[in-house]
Amino acid sequence: MILAAWEHGEDAVKHPADHLPDETANAIATHFAGRSMRVAAGSGDLAETLKARGLHATEARQRVRRHLEQQVGSNPDLVALDAIVPLLDTQLAVFCGDPLCEAELRRHERFTLVIAGQDPARCRFCGGSDNRRAARRMARLCRDEGKRRLLVVGGSPGTHQELVDLLTDQLELRVIEGDRARTRAEAERDLEWADLCLVWGSTILNHKVSELYTDRHGSTREHVLVIRRRGVAALCDEVTEHLVRTHRPTGRPG
Secondary structure (H helix, E strand, O other), rough: OHHHHHHHHHHHHHHHHHHHOOOHHHHHHHHHHHHHHHHHHHHHHHHHHHHHHOOOOOOHHHHHHHHHHHHHHHOHHHHHHHHHHHHHHHEEEEOOOOHHHHHHHHOOOOOEEEEEOOOOHOOOOOOOOOHHHHHHHHHHHHHHHHOEEEEEOOOHHHHHHHHHHHHOOOOOEEEEEEEOOHHHHHHHHHHHHOOOEEEEEOOOHHHHHHHHHHOOHHHHHHEEEEOOOOOOHHHHHHHHHHHHHHHOOOOOOO
């Protein structure tokens, strides 16, 4: 019966009644319709889903398929996509190729498959943004060091907004405009609140404002850091370098 369909060509599957007896034609149409639906909802959709996540290379997609096969116990191309997507969401981390992004993603135990993609914008850590990569790495180190309240003195309205956008769900953040008058009492309260104060030199920052935060003595002076480079990524990188340099292990003595 199947051989008859191939002998009559593709039209026999599309229009079986024109070529074969009704019973034979209906059986063939049902058989091939089922196969077509399975392929369309299987390998084709899965391949497009993986490409949409930045995995354009065949080898990368094959790695994901092998991983999924272990998870679902069968060929993932034959499993409903609705059952596959949650696994991709929780276990797959595509990164841009930057070693920092890879290292940060591998810190998450839930990501059992960390793989380089071909579209930086699909990186699960930085989204293709140098600023986001630097900010998220800095935020993670701040949390690790117990410094969850960040005070930024200086900078432009644009950089303030970008910091807010990048860090709102990562840390508690306050920004002080460097060209507005500030009293010593206000600066004192700012410093008492902050775990880390960043005085952002080479930006919009009046000397009278900056010295309220840098001319310090005692415990509050220890958590004031003068940032000497401009740009969001540069600020975050300086904080990261500072935290790495001053890190004190908290493990038990051996």
